[in-house]
Amino acid sequence: MAKGTVAPPFELPDTAGKLHSLNDYRGKYVYLHFANTTTYTSQAEFDLVKNIYDRYKGYCIFVTILTDKDREAAKEFMIKHGYEWDYLFTDINSKVISTYKVSTYPTYYFISQGGNLLMSPAPSPTEGFEEALFRVVEGKDKPKPNSNQPDNR
Structure with a gap:
């Protein structure tokens, strides 16, 4: 998926079964994080994501899409460690995983306020990532809309 193109839509449930779509976050920057709480590499980065979340949650929405088979255990893991951002669930072979070309965990995308x-x-x-986010927040690296795909901020 090319930088500047529209981020593929999705609609996925949270821990309570409430559906969330990418459009729910329109108007905000989104750090989209694909993870599985049972993998070492995902576990190793959750605390780092939390540190960035704690500093930038007013500027950016953090969304983690989990592929754990045991959703209850994943929910308990997130709560136990104090990860308070949105986390949604999907299956490892779902459309969102293939569309976003997730082949390893964790995988990340950064989406503009307009959904690109x-x-x-x-x-x-x-x-x-924190340095890149800081540049965007400070306006030193303001995203420019793709001429073919307007960024409707």
Whole structure:
């Protein structure tokens, strides 16, 4: 998926079964995080995501899409560790996983206020996402709309 193109839509349930779509987050920057709480690499980055979330939650929405088979255990993991952002569930072979070309966990995307991909894929917290987000928040790296895909902010 090319940077500047419209982020593929999705509609997925949260822990209570309430459906959330990407459109629910329109008007905000979105750090989209695909993870599985049973994988070591996902577990290792959750605390790093939390640190960025704690600093930037007023500027950016954090959404984690979990592919755990045991959704109750995943919910308990998120609550136990104090991860307070939105987390949604899907199956490992779902359309959203194939559309976003998720082949490893974690995988990240950064979506503009207008719903376009700003970073595709986005860097992980260990690869400098916080610095990239800071540049956007401070206006030093303001996203420019793709001429073919207007960013309707």
